[in-house]
Amino acid sequence: MRLLHTSDWHLGRSFHGVGMLEAQRNFVDQLVSVVEDRAVDVVLIAGDVYDRALPGLDVVKLLDDALVRITQAGASVVLTSGNHDSAIRLGFASRLLERGGVHLRTRVEDLDVPVVFPLRTDGSTGNAGDTSGVAAHVAIYGVPYLEPRLVAERLGAENANHFDVTLAAVERIRRDVERRAGSGPVYPVVLAHTFASGGITSDSERDLSIGGLGAVPLDLFADFTYTALGHLHGRQELAPNVRYSGSPLAYSFSEAKHRKGAWLVDIGPDAVVDVEEIVWDAPKSLATLRGTLDSLLVAGEHAWAESAYCQITLTDAQRPVQAMERVRTRFPDTLVLAFDPEGAGARTSTSYSNRLAEAEDDLGVCCGFLEHVRERGASDAEEAAVREALEAVRLQEAEL
Numbered sequence: 025m026r027l028l029h030t031s032d033w034h035l036g037r038s039f040h041g042v043g044m045l046e047a048q049r050n051f052v053d054q055l056v057s058v059v060e061d062r063a064v065d066v067v068l069i070a071g072d073v074y075d076r077a078l079p080g081l082d083v084v085k086l087l088d089d090a091l092v093r094i095t096q097a098g099a100s101v102v103l104t105s106g107n108h109d110s111a112i113r114l115g116f117a118s119r120l121l122e123r124g125g126v127h128l129r130t131r132v133e134d135l136d137v138p139v140v141f142p143l144r145t146d147g148s149t150g151n152a153g154d155t156s157g158v159a160a161h162v163a164i165y166g167v168p169y170l171e172p173r174l175v176a177e178r179l180g181a182e183n184a185n186h187f188d189v190t191l192a193a194v195e196r197i198r199r200d201v202e203r204r205a206g207s208g209p210v211y212p213v214v215l216a217h218t219f220a221s222g223g224i225t226s227d228s229e230r231d232l233s234i235g236g237l238g239a240v241p242l243d244l245f246a247d248f249t250y251t252a253l254g255h256l257h258g259r260q261e262l263a264p265n266v267r268y269s270g271s272p273l274a275y276s277f278s279e280a281k282h283r284k285g286a287w288l289v290d291i292g293p294d295a296v297v298d299v300e301e302i303v304w305d306a307p308k309s310l311a312t313l314r315g316t317l318d319s320l321l322v323a324g325e326h327a328w329a330e331s332a333y334c335q336i337t338l339t340d341a342q343r344p345v346q347a348m349e350r351v352r353t354r355f356p357d358t359l360v361l362a363f364d365p366e367g368a369g370a371r372t373s374t375s376y377s378n379r380l381a382e383a384e385d386d387l388g389v390c391c392g393f394l395e396h397v398r399e400r401g402a403s404d405a406e407e408a409a410v411r412e413a414l415e416a417v418r419l420q421e422a423e424l
Contacts, residue, residue: 025143025162026063027213028099028302029287030055031070031254032271034108036083039275039333040359045082047307051272052090054304055286059097062288066141067099070254070269071106071169071217073114095125102139104166105130106217106254111168129166129215132175136196138163138212140204143291160209162249162291165197167216169255190218190240198247211249211295219255220245222262242266249295258282265297272304277335277360280310308333308357314364317344321354335360341367345403386414 033051037044058064073087094101103126105111115130122128127139142158170193176184179192197214204210221239242262245251251266257279259270269286271279285303292298311329313320314337320326334355338347343363351358390410391402402410 025141025291026065027250027252027289027291028055028058028062028064028067029070029250029252029267029269029289030068030272031217031252031269032072032106032257033069033087034072034075034271034273034275035086036079037075037275039273042333042359044273044275045086047273048086050307051304052086052093055090055272056093056097058286058288058302059094059099064097064099064288066164067094067101068164068213068215068252069101069103070215070252071104072108072254072271073103073106074109076108077110077113091121091126100125100127100139100141102127102129102164102166102215104128104215104217104254105168107169107171109169127164127166130168132168132170132178132193135165135167135193136200138165138200140164143211143293158208159293160211160295161204162211162213163201163204164213165200165215167193167197167214167218169217186218187240190216190244194244209295211291212247213291214245214248214251215254216245216251217254220253220262220266220268249291250289250297252287252289259285259287259301261299264299267299273306274310277310277312280312280335311335311355313337313355314339316340317347317350321350326355329355332357334358335362337362337364339364339366341365342401387411390414 033048035048055067059067074083091101105114109130111130115128118128118130129135141162141164143160143162170179170186170189172181172184172186172189175181176189179189179196181188181192197212201210201212219239221242245266246263249265253262253266253268256268257271257275258268259282260268262268267287270282270284272284272286274280274282274284283303284306285301288300288302290298309328309332311326311332311334313326313329313334315323317338317340320336320338332355334357336351336355336358338344338361342365344350348358348361351361387407387410391407394406395401
């Protein structure tokens with residue numbers, strides 16, 4: 025049986041103000057091609073399908089199109105909700121969608137109700153519920169994001185933290201696996217949207233630690249044939265049978281070095297698992313550059329970044345005038361511009377309160393403020409403009 029492990033689509037998300045919907049459509053195109061070319065039986069989506077609880081109409085339509093195309097290509101879908109999703113909204117019409125091969129697991133009550141696919145004696149995969157010529161079953165359990173404060177009592181967890189609620193959920197699944205094993209071999213696959221110990225985070229994930237401990241032990245999932253995790257945006261292997269697929273696109277500059285993709289998982293006789301890396305082509309590269317403005321504008325090694333989304337940190341001793349405008353003459357898609365003057369930590373800086381105390385007049389106060397907020401003193405033209413404005417105020421007050 026062949027599974028394609030994905031997660032964290034975050035449909036509708038923007039990247040530093042840039043809409044990502046077209047890039048997400050491109051990802052869906054690639055995913056459908058993999059389903060067709062590699063004969064994928066089931067696409068797994070381990071939570072955070074949407075980026076927000078109330079997605080826009082165009083975002084909902086994109087998911088609708090994706091599910092239709094995946095099922096038309098011959099694969100079923102098993103989908104769980106993440107901490108960004110509204111579980112109730114995402115789970116709407118789940119019983120009806122199941123008839124079309126889209127299996128939603130967004131309710132806590134359904135986490136131990138698997139989608140069961142038979143493995144036949146000839147090595148082929150049957151449809152969910154088909155029991156003819158069956159050698160074993162692959163049971164796919166979808167665990168939605170579990171907010172400890174909301175689900176601890178319903179799960180019978182001892183405490184309202186991530187460890188206890190996840191442990192309670194896993195124990196329910198184990199009991200169901202044991203019950204089904206009485207009728208023949210069962211290979212359990214678990215989808216879970218959580219932060220497992222050992223995972224490497226990035227800047228674009230929402231913290232799960234509010235309301236309890238953030239990470240859950242990896243060994244909770246050790247007994248399962250395969251665990252498809254969601255939440256962390258970097259694709260990574262925590263154990264041979266426990267992995268994060270990561271997000272299909274980069275959603276922060278901290279992911280600039282990520283190799284975005286998915287896992288192609290084959291489950292064969294005797295629960296032998298073979299996992300292959302699938303890579304998604306990014307529509308645009310990410311660049312994180314650092315240096316003085318003049319050096320960045322001429323450095324030949326940065327030519328590749330001229331067509332990338334850029335995060336640039338300028339190290340000039342003083343903040344350059346019209347820095348963003350000048351940066352964009354070479355790097356037009358600069359989305360983030362930061363300043364970190366070289367030697368700033370070694371310089372003795374004057375606090376704003378001291379500047380105020382040292383100012384001889386109102387002009388000194390205003391120019392001191394400019395220097396404080398932008399790390400560059402007022403130019404002659406700016407000082408003249410401030411002087412003129414102060415004089416106008418003085419004359420106006422005199423008339424009163």
